[in-house]
Amino acid sequence: MSAEEDAQIQTTSVTSPSLVHACDRCHRRKIRCDKTIPCAGCRSIGVDCVRSRRPRMQDRKRVLISAQYERKIDQLTEELNRVSKIVEALHEGSSASSRQTCITTPSHGHEGIASAVTADSIFCKQSLSGALTSEPAVAGPSYMVDNDVAIEGKSSLAATSAFGVDFIQNIAKSSHCIGGRSEVQELLKNLRNTVASFKSRRSEQKTLFPLTPSLPSGGRQKLAMPPIQVAFTTISNAQDESDFTYLCLSSLLSPRNLSDLCMKVYCSSQHSDIEFFIINAALYFLTVDPRIFQNDTEGHSQFEIQQQMYRANMENMLARLPLYLDESYEMVLALVLGVFYALDSSRTHLAWTLITAAHQCSYSLGYHTHPDNSNEPLNSRSQTGLLFWTVYYLEKTLCLRIGRSSTITDSDITISRPKRPPESNSYHLDYINLQLKLASLAARIYELLFSAGASRISRNERTQRALELYHELHGYCEKVDEIIQLWKQSTANYAINDQLQIITSSDKVFRLSLKTLISQAISTPEESTSCFSEECISSARDALDCHQKSVADFSDKGLLFVSSYINWTILFTPFTAFIVVFCHVIESGDVEDLRRIRTFADSIQEAAQYCKAILKHKRLFSAFVDVAVHYTKLKSSPGSHQGKFMYHRVEEGWQQSIPDEQTQGASQTNNQPQEAVEMIPSSLSSIEPLAQGQSIQGLGWNQQDLWGGNWFSINQQIMELMEQDAFSF
Structure with a gap:
């Protein structure tokens, strides 16, 4: 320059x-x-003053975003319209399916089913195509369930309740002096409605996980949890008292412990969803025991808040499980803990879904096998084996509860069951081994006595199967009582002995329930005037008495503890003893048995406030008790002595009209007593072909439905006929 x-x-x-x-x-x-x-x-x-050329800053312009807002609002409106159309289509499809089912007649059953399936298929294709072509919604997914009747097998409580309704209806219809009264009609109507509501999976559409909140923007790290001091206090108290639940969790989490996992979840962001679920489940089950906070007033006051947090976090994680699960030990453990949570809240169908997923994961990981050349440490193999046997026990026992066949094949299992080492005091391993045998027996009870295949065998073969299972169960009862006594003598820990008392009471009620269920499949003698054998009635009485004693023993531990006991003892198993005693009260008018069923219904009333499922069962049992009380009063009134006699004569005619598979023929169906035909009331004229000796199979009934202990006479056609005008009494 x-x-x-x-x-x-x-x-x-x-x-x-x-x-x-x-x-x-x-x-x-x-x-x-x-x-x-x-x-x-x-x-x-003293430096050079240098000036470089810099571009001039452009003038800022105001951007109008009202057009963008309008486009966003239009998109939201379109998405809401799509959702509204899908909901309307679902409602119309459900109504059409219900109408199609109602107009289907027995004579055209296959055509009706085919039409319904076709209509449902077209509807599903339209709904799915609309849903798949739509843009993803802004809100999170809603986990809804169908408002249909839950399909359960003949060993379930829903099936036995339906039998109780059929039983009292048949008796009421056989007597004009009792069945014709308006109060009886009203009672039976209420009972039918209660049983229908009990069999329904949902009375109204609700989310499958009601406590699932919307996931915060920060993910699971932003989900609310109790303070870390409360969590460590819970673990420390359980560890100091050698809590049974804590010992079980520690054996499954080894070599890690709950404190390390709790520290990782609270103080690190590197934990996984599975670890987050496991620690919430562990803390939840540790706080279920009221002894944890017996000396901590502040902890006890925050008890319900903590429980709600743990449950909400667990449901949040369960609701977001993918269809294809990561196969790992932690995943199987999380699913097992989810099963325990579902059973504790009486969601048996959710428990079945989770336990089948846990079985598939453990099967893929090879936990059911014992490899010959394995470099895995012995303690690790025993840990995976213990987890697999936990899955085995839950799956086999749930088979009988909901009436489904087991998905676990025993022939594929090569891993050995837990065994007590010689000269060792580890009697809990012997007890676990016996519990696994009991679970296997429970699955075989359904398969051999109450499955669809079992309904097609002769009654003699079915009775023989039941007798073999009954003797096997009797041998198990003798062994388990001896093992529990040795277990009690080998431990001096007060907390363990307290848990053993709970285990003993629950296990005894469970065994008596199985005895009752097996005895129902045993045919009664021809000269008997009762639906059930003496062994069946005796086992049912013992089950009710044992339950009542257990509730009295646990009353000092709090209603929450009693609620958990009822979930695991009465709701987890098919407790059919109540229906057996109810039917016996209707037959005989036994005042002591009437007191038993009334006391049983009252025993679960107070615990119903902690669980909606218990409240649902309480309403069912109370409806049966009301019917039994009113019927007993009417039966003892003057002029009603013929009702019972006429009923048994009608039952006798039904039994003799059933063709036996060994002597089936037209000559056998024409030999029924004429007296039974003459004494059938006119209100039963709609089944006149049955009284004239025609084949009972024409009505869709089979031999096992009416004769197999007269227990599972559960048929939709019976209910439809009884709701017709010709069957009004």
């Missing part, structure tokens, strides 16, 4: 400093520049 140009720039800078930018040094250091050449800052430190 020439001297003249430099002088010109300097003159201009001095006279008009606003036309010159700040030097590079002042601009970089963010200090004020006097914009002279050189500037004062550069002159003071």
Whole structure:
């Protein structure tokens, strides 16, 4: 640059400093520049004052975003319209399916089913196609369940309750003096409605996980949990008292412990969803025991809040389980804990879904096998084996509860069951081994006596199967009582003995329930006037008495503890003893048995406030008790002595009209007593072909439905006929 140009720039800078930018040094250091050449800052430190050309900042313009808002609102409106159409289509499809089912007649059963399936298939395709082509909704997914009747097998309580309804209806219809009264009609109507509500999976559409909140923007790390001091206090108290639940969790979590896992979840963001679920489940089950906070007033006051947090977190994780699970030990353990939570809240169908998923994961991981050349440590193999046998026990026992065949094949299992080492006091291993045998027996009870295949065998073969299972169960009862006594003698821990008392009481009620269920499949003698054998009635009475004693023993531990006991003892197993004693009360009018069923219904009333499923069962049992009380009063009134006699004569005619598979033929069906035909009331004229000796199979009934202990006479056609005008009494 020439001297003249430099002088010109300097003159201009001095006279008009606003036309010159700040030097590079002042601009970089963010200090004020006097914009002279050189500037004062550069002159003071003796450096060159350099100015680089910088682009001029563009003028800012105001952006109008109202158009963007309008487009966003239009998109939301379109998405809401799609959702509304899908909901309307679902409602219309459900109504159409219900109408199609109602107009289906027995004579055209296959055509009706085919039409219903076709209509449902078309509806599903339309709904799914609309849903798949729609854009993803802004809100999270809703986990809804169908408002249909839950399908359960003949060993379930729903099936036995339906039999109780059929039983009392048949008796009421056989007597004009009792069945014709308006109060009896009203009682039977209420009972039918109660049983229908009990069999329904949901009385209204609700989410499958009612405590699942919307996941915060920060993910599971933002889900609410109790303070870390409360969590560690819970674990510490359980560890100090050698809590039974804590010992079981520790054996499954080894070599890690609950404290380490709790520290990782609370203090680190590197934990997984499975670890988050496991620690919430562990803390939940540890706080279920009221002894944990017996000396901690502040902890006890926060008990319900903690329980709600743990349950909400567990349901949040369960609701977001993917269809394809990561096969790992932690996943199987989380699913097992989810099964325990589902059973504790009386969600048996959710428990079945989780336990089948746990079985598939453990099967894929090879936990059911014992490899010959394995480099895995012995304690690790025993740990995976213990987890597999836990899955085995839960799955086999649930088979009988909901009436489904087992998905576990015993022939594929090569791993050995837990055994007590010689000269060892580990009697709990012997007890676990016996419990696994009992679970296997429970699954075989359903398969051999109450499955669809068992309903097609002759009654003699079915009775033989029941007798073999009964003797096997009797041998188990003798062994388990001996093992429990040895277990009690080998431990001096008060907490363990307290848990053993609970285990003993629950196990005894469970065994008596199985005895009752097996005895129902044993045919009664022809000269008997009762639906059930003496062994069946005796086992049912013992089960009710044992339950009542257990509730009295646990009353000092609190209603929450009693609620958990009822979930695991009465709701976890098919407790059919109540229905057996109810039917015996209707038959004989036994006052003591009436007291038993009334006391049983009252025993679960107070615990119903902690569980909706218990409340649902309480309403069912109370409805049966009301019917039994009113019927007993009417039966003892003057002029009602013929009702029982006429009923048994009708039953006798039904039994003799059933063709036996060994002597089946037309000649056998024509030999029924004429007296039974003459004494059938006119209100039963709609089944006149049955009274004339025609084949009972024409009505869709089979031999096992009416004769197999007269227990599972559960048929939709019977209920439909009884709701017709011709069957009004």
